[in-house]
Amino acid sequence: MNALSPARAPVWRSYLAETRAEALRTWRTPAFVLPTLLFPLVFYVLFALLLPGRWGNLDKPLYLLATYGVFGIMGPALFGFGVGVAVERQNGWLALRQVSPMPPGAYLFAKLCMSLGFGLLVVLLLSAAAVLAGEFNVDPLRWALLLGVLTIGSLPFCAIGLWIGSWARGEGAAAIVNVIFLPMAVLSGLWIPLQVFPEWLADSAVIWPAWHLAQIALAVVGQAEDVPVGWHAAVLALTSIGFLALAARRLGRED
Structure with a gap:
């Protein structure tokens, strides 16, 4: 059949309608939009493009494009899920959605699309700044791969945010x-390389999922060598699964 069956069409319309509503709600929240988009951009312009100096044989603008890219996708994921779910849970919106005809997955799908969209927009803004400053020293294919890595790599932070939102109270979730x-x-070395930290503190970066994603991103743009990508990807996957399971268990208790 060329057209969607009547039974399936309303489901997809629900997903699209929920995503559109989430996007409109988010764009109408300046307290979320402005810090999410401007903080990574301002820090990148200041530390990567305006302040002189080199970090050994590293290409500082390219290095920070990868690490600030990680920083940029973390914010929408953690705040979008962590604060958004906490506030809506406390206000009773999640309970209301459970008794509505909306498909159960539409709510999380909409928040995921919002987080991914804002994260990609941050990376595009960073890249545009590098281009305008004449410091965009990355092959287009590597840049496209970086976008893909950062998009998939935002999932662990969405899961962590969902877990926070599943138990935190609305007014305390942002803190x-x-x-x-x-x-x-x-x-995790997203703002400055870990080499400037004491050795014991640099070694502790392994506990942070942001460090694992940053290592993959740096390898993609040629700013890190001999990176065990499979190991870092496995850690990120286990982080996603673990925090999703914790969030599902906690939300299940409130049903």
């Missing part, structure tokens, strides 16, 4: 996310 988000970014 909890910040307590996790900012230390993870710094201690």
